Amino acid sequence: MASVSEAFRTAFGLIAAADAALVEIVLLSLRVSLAAVAIACLIGMPLGAAVGALRFPARSVLSVALNAAMALPPVTIGLLVYLLVSANGPLGPLALLYTPGAMIIAQTLLVTPIVAALTRDVTAALHEEYREQFDSWQLSPRARVAALLVDGRFRLLTVALAGFGRAIAEVGAVLIVGGNINHVTRVMTTTIALETSRGNLELALALGVVLLLIALGVNIAVMASGRYANTLAGVTT
Amino acid sequence: MSRAALLEAHGLRLSRGGRVLLDGVSLQVLPHRTLALLGANGAGKSLLLRVLHGLIAPDTGSMLQSGRPLGARVRHAQSMVFQRPVMLRCSVRANLRFALHARGLRGAVRERGIDEALALCRLEPLADQPARSLSGGEQQRLAIARALVPAPDLLLLDEPTASLDPGATRAVETLVNGARARGVTPLIVTHDVHQARRLADDVVFLAEGRVAESGAAREVLAEPRTAALRDWLGGRLPDA
Numbered sequence: 001m002a003s004v005s006e007a008f009r010t011a012f013g014l015i016a017a018a019d020a021a022l023v024e025i026v027l028l029s030l031r032v033s034l035a036a037v038a039i040a041c042l043i044g045m046p047l048g049a050a051v052g053a054l055r056f057p058a059r060s061v062l063s064v065a066l067n068a069a070m071a072l073p074p075v076t077i078g079l080l081v082y083l084l085v086s087a088n089g090p091l092g093p094l095a096l097l098y099t100p101g102a103m104i105i106a107q108t109l110l111v112t113p114i115v116a117a118l119t120r121d122v123t124a125a126l127h128e129e130y131r132e133q134f135d136s137w138q139l140s141p142r143a144r145v146a147a148l149l150v151d152g153r154f155r156l157l158t159v160a161l162a163g164f165g166r167a168i169a170e171v172g173a174v175l176i177v178g179g180n181i182n183h184v185t186r187v188m189t190t191t192i193a194l195e196t197s198r199g200n201l202e203l204a205l206a207l208g209v210v211l212l213l214i215a216l217g218v219n220i221a222v223m224a225s226g227r228y229a230n231t232l233a234g235v236t237t
Numbered sequence: 238m239s240r241a242a243l244l245e246a247h248g249l250r251l252s253r254g255g256r257v258l259l260d261g262v263s264l265q266v267l268p269h270r271t272l273a274l275l276g277a278n279g280a281g282k283s284l285l286l287r288v289l290h291g292l293i294a295p296d297t298g299s300m301l302q303s304g305r306p307l308g309a310r311v312r313h314a315q316s317m318v319f320q321r322p323v324m325l326r327c328s329v330r331a332n333l334r335f336a337l338h339a340r341g342l343r344g345a346v347r348e349r350g351i352d353e354a355l356a357l358c359r360l361e362p363l364a365d366q367p368a369r370s371l372s373g374g375e376q377q378r379l380a381i382a383r384a385l386v387p388a389p390d391l392l393l394l395d396e397p398t399a400s401l402d403p404g405a406t407r408a409v410e411t412l413v414n415g416a417r418a419r420g421v422t423p424l425i426v427t428h429d430v431h432q433a434r435r436l437a438d439d440v441v442f443l444a445e446g447r448v449a450e451s452g453a454a455r456e457v458l459a460e461p462r463t464a465a466l467r468d469w470l471g472g473r474l475p476d477a
Contacts, residue, residue, distance in 0.1 A: 132292060135292050152326075231367060
């Protein structure tokens with residue numbers, strides 16, 4: 001095993017040289033996680049806003065279910081998706097097992113409850129602020145949900161970024177349904193786990209640094225969106 | 238009050254948690270006359286306004302607007318302005334666009350309505366500023382203009398100047414008087430007797446959820462018949 005300092009040097013060299021293997025893994029990771037987050041937002045945000053703002057019979061049950069689903073272990077989700085997409089599963093004919101498609105499904109299931117529950121909290125607070133005015137305008141449930149999603153767009157960007165952070169850092173589910181196949185389903189987290197177990201720290205470290213940079217970028221984006229949201233909200237401090 | 242009423246309420250009663258909040262309230266709002274709902278804090282003024290606007294259902298009682306029961310369709314002929322103006326987190330223009338869209342205005346009609354509202358509240362130069370960055374008075378003017386553009390028959394205002402300075406109060410009152418001149422009937426909740434004298438043609442004085450006195454503002458405020466109104470007009474503090 002190379003020394004830690006050598007490993008770091010080599011890792012930064014891989015990043016600086018935009019090593020082809022490294023870039024391929026990073027791009028696949030981004031593709032899978034961004035797709036999963038986009039789908040999770042399309043499902044989770046309207047769902048969360050509906051739970052947060054509307055009154056309907058199963059609302060409390062749904063709200064509790066969202067909270068419970070947030071705590072689902074990724075390996076459990078991985079196992080469920082594995083059962084769904086394996087040859088004998090209901091989605092078996094689609095031949096999704098060990099493909100990025102299966103990984104997107106797994107991450108979507110992982111992230112959707114997080115996005116929905118956080119959206120519920122954001123929109124419930126907003127709706128308290130707007131409820132009487134919306135009632136006065138006699139807004140339909142659909143218009144109400146849409147208005148809250150637009151009004152809370154910057155806070156919801158934070159929600160989406162939180163979901164992205166969860167997805168990109170996830171390893172258990174994508175390992176089970178993706179199989180960590182080189183050039184096919186190998187993403188940053190599964191590669192880090194694999195290369196570390198092999199004692200090949202350079203690539204693992206390089207990917208770790210990229211993950212950290214992505215996390216940093218996400219945080220900067222969250223802060224910037226928060227500041228812009230405050231400007232629109234008339235907050236000057 | 239012999240003219241046909243724009244809005245009539247009969248025997249409105251509302252209780253919550255065993256406490257009677259409105260107790261047999263009946264009133265008439267005559268067209269093209271400003272009615273002020275007066276009373277001390279907790280008298281039920283804002284609650285009554287919400288009941289009249291259909292935001293809260295009374296336990297018993299009936300309401301008619303232009304002779305028709307107060308359903309969702311009839312409520313479209315009302316606009317309400319709240320004590321704290323409610324502004325979405327977007328520009329002044331976008332706030333107007335959303336509100337007018339919500340009230341059923343579309344396309345060119347809506348865009349004309351936006352220009353009309355901006356002119357009414359004299360906020361054209363700030364049209365693209367975030368609405369929440371406006372001062373309280375500017376936001377309230379915007380809220381009133383937004384409420385007026387759909388041309389409601391009845392404009393309900395819940396203490397619209399409660400937290401405003403005299404200059405901003407004057408601007409809001411000018412808008413309210415302008416609304417009446419355009420054929421809108423204002424119904425304003427206030428606990429400011431001076432404002433009632435300036436704006437109101439008729440007054441209804443509420444005390445503990447009941448109508449204590451009502452009639453032409455000049456007469457009622459000049460010669461109060463009840464001790465409750467005399468105390469309120471005299472600024473006498475209630476017993477601890």
